[in-house]
Amino acid sequence: ETGVTQTPRHLVMGMTNKKSLKCEQHLGHNAMYWYKQSAKKPLELMFVYSLEERVENNSVPSRFSPECPNSSHLFLHLHTLQPEDSALYLCASSQDGGTVYGYTFGSGTRLTVV
Amino acid sequence: AQTVTQSQPEMSVQEAETVTLSCTYDTSESDYYLFWYKQPPSRQMILVIRQEAYKQQNATENRFSVNFQKAAKSFSLKISDSQLGDAAMYFCAYRGLIYSGAGSYQLTFGKGTKLSVIP
Numbered sequence: 370e371t372g373v374t375q376t377p378r379h380l381v382m383g384m385t386n387k388k389s390l391k392c393e394q395h396l397g398h399n400a401m402y403w404y405k406q407s408a409k410k411p412l413e414l415m416f417v418y419s420l421e422e423r424v425e426n427n428s429v430p431s432r433f434s435p436e437c438p439n440s441s442h443l444f445l446h447l448h449t450l451q452p453e454d455s456a457l458y459l460c461a462s463s464q465d466g467g468t469v470y471g472y473t474f475g476s477g478t479r480l481t482v483v
Numbered sequence: 484a485q486t487v488t489q490s491q492p493e494m495s496v497q498e499a500e501t502v503t504l505s506c507t508y509d510t511s512e513s514d515y516y517l518f519w520y521k522q523p524p525s526r527q528m529i530l531v532i533r534q535e536a537y538k539q540q541n542a543t544e545n546r547f548s549v550n551f552q553k554a555a556k557s558f559s560l561k562i563s564d565s566q567l568g569d570a571a572m573y574f575c576a577y578r579g580l581i582y583s584g585a586g587s588y589q590l591t592f593g594k595g596t597k598l599s600v601i602p
Binding site: 411414459470479 | 487492516518520525526527528529530533574576578589590591592593594595
């Protein structure tokens with residue numbers, strides 16, 4: 370366990386469902402990230418929260434909605450997803466942009482959209 | 484925009500031997516950071532080694548070392564005395580100084596290289 374905890378570990382949802390992914394860190398980091406990892410593709414940065422302020426990636430569909438209620442918690446709310454959204458969703462955190470220690474990642478949520 | 488290319492989708496190495504994973508990147512920045520991450524089947528991305536572009540000396544962490552060629556924009560990872568536990572996906576990542584807002588910076592990843600270790 371690296372200090373970044375993601376739940377659930379696996380999630381299967383229908384296209385009409387609404388679900389949320391949760392990420393929690395108690396490392397004292399000031400930035401948190403959502404990445405999407407699909408097979409044979411580079412990790413795609415979805416959202417960044419730094420000092421609880423969102424830096425938005427404009428290419429992310431609106432069916433993904435992040436929430437950062439405080440510096441230790443990050444959520445990704447999902448609704449009306451498509452099968453191509455099936456992927457591993459990784460949460461990460463960093464201090465000072467990750468220059469010294471890089472990012473600390475969680476173990477991810479494996480999402481399957483049916 | 485920065486891009487990171489890992490040209491070897493898969494590689495294998497005999498246990499106790501040495502293997503080198505390649506990574507090239509494209510950037511117009513003069514100062515940046517480079518990382519190698521390891522992702523075992525447990526899915527957790529683990530930082531293996533980092534390199535600061537303004538440092539000419541290649542980074543080393545135990546059995547892991549890099550060959551950083553700034554002019555060629557190349558950042559290869561050498562694993563010496565390979566062990567079974569080294570089997571994993573390895574990702575090269577670039578962190579520039581482009582400010583993404585509120586003190587954050589983007590970490591750009593390559594597609595990864597799957598390393599198998601043969602007993």
